[in-house]
């Protein structure tokens with residue numbers, strides 16, 4: 001029988017009394033039933049709850065076959081996706097793979113290099129990635145539940161063209177794998193029209209809960225990680241975290257204690273790890289909790305830190321800054337590999353007392369010392385520990401946090417499974433990009449941007465003052481509007497003309513008038529009386 005995930009809250013006892021989290025038991029029971037009977041808010045997106053038991057076995061086999069094909073015909077797999085469409089896969093690959101996986105010689109790396117792209121709008125990132133692909137055989141997995149997210153869509157345009165230029169249209173089709181909605185969306189239509197192999201993001205599983213679906217599994221399988229063990233770990237965790245008694249359900253106990261801490265003003269949770277391989281697990285966890293709880297002006301802000309590294313950057317704040325923090329340390333009992341500290345005869349650094357000690361031991365003492373210091377500083381500490389960084393325990397850890405998140409969201413009284421807030425920036429971005437149909441919003445937003453800016457270009461100044469650009473340029477030449485030429489264009493400090501704006505307008509009206517007044521044949525100069 002496998003060991004289980006250990007949850008320890010001893011270092012939070014001083015901050016939250018047992019009765020304070022025990023009193024949440026009834027609310028957790030309600031949350032539990034809402035999840036399992038699918039009667040709570042967001043109940044259209046609860047497919048993840050039973051997924052480790054009920055996942056589509058046929059598609060699972062297709063994933064395995066597709067991964068074998070990619071492993072045999074590609075040196076590189078590009079995973080194009082953003083948010084929940086890539087974070088889970090990257091988290092799992094980083095923890096189960098080699099820290100420098102893509103740099104290993106082929107002899108040591110049996111599987112394709114895997115790069116994640118389409119998770120930003122950086123031309124530099126994509127250009128540099130294209131340099132890396134020179135001379136390599138490439139397959140692409142495009143992942144988008146909606147099928148229309150801007151970042152992956154732009155990346156796919158660029159890499160589809162790259163593939164078609166390298167292989168021709170027909171061969172390129174065999175190297176493009178689409179993971180998207182079963183029936184709907186632009187990506188699904190494109191895949192059907194072009195004949196790309198398709199995998200499904202189930203309708204009732206949202207992006208941030210989708211790592212154990214084809215979204216995560218295809219890249220994970222290509223990397224050579226053991227996806228069977230990953231699913232088995234999640235399956236066992238699903239059974240284990242069904243019990244209602246908080247004392248026997250560490251997942252619910254974590255949800256209860258973090259909620260009790262939140263009610264006591266601990267509004268920022270730092271997910272901490274002492275292994276850099278967990279960096280993207282923290283990124284996945286931040287989206288999971290941030291998008292699930294950050295609603296109605298509520299929610300614990302999810303942040304992350306890598307120790308001991310960040311003890312040298314954030315350590316001061318954590319020790320002495322605002323006391324709104326608590327830490328959840330994700331740790332691995334036994335590191336996969338270890339090294340021994342060597343003796344230095346000169347003992348220049350004074351560390352000969354560590355001679356013969358394992359680095360894992362030193363890391364653990366750093367952890368123990370840090371927890372005590374931070375608790376002394378008023379920062380509660382929770383511990384979620386897995387026996388080893390294996391696929392089985394990682395599958396369990398994923399399910400542990402997914403379920404704790406769903407329960408926590410319901411405890412908070414929000415819908416943990418939607419993300420209405422992410423649409424605001426998208427609407428603004430599309431308007432400012434000139435998307436058809438957004439013309440009115442574009443004008444409004446550009447006016448607001450000008451209001452919010454101190455330094456304007458001539459074009460922006462003209463729009464801001466509602467005066468012709470030629471007029472602005474004239475006033476710059478006459479020195480009436482001070483401008484700095486930055487080598488490209490004139491930049492005007494709005495503050496310097498705001499106070500004589502009236503004068504500038506009058507000048508414009510006068511000049512307009514003068515320009516349009518009929519010039520008299522001659523001037524009748526009346527003798528002065």
Ligand SMILES: O=P(O)(O)OC[C@H]1O[C@H](O)[C@H](O)[C@@H](O)[C@@H]1O
Pocket residue numbers: 082083084085143144145146147148149152207208291419422
């Ligand atoms: O998978 P997609 O539809 O492309 O969505 C990718 C991501 O972007 C959206 O804006 C949401 O914030 C995320 O929950 C989602 O994971």
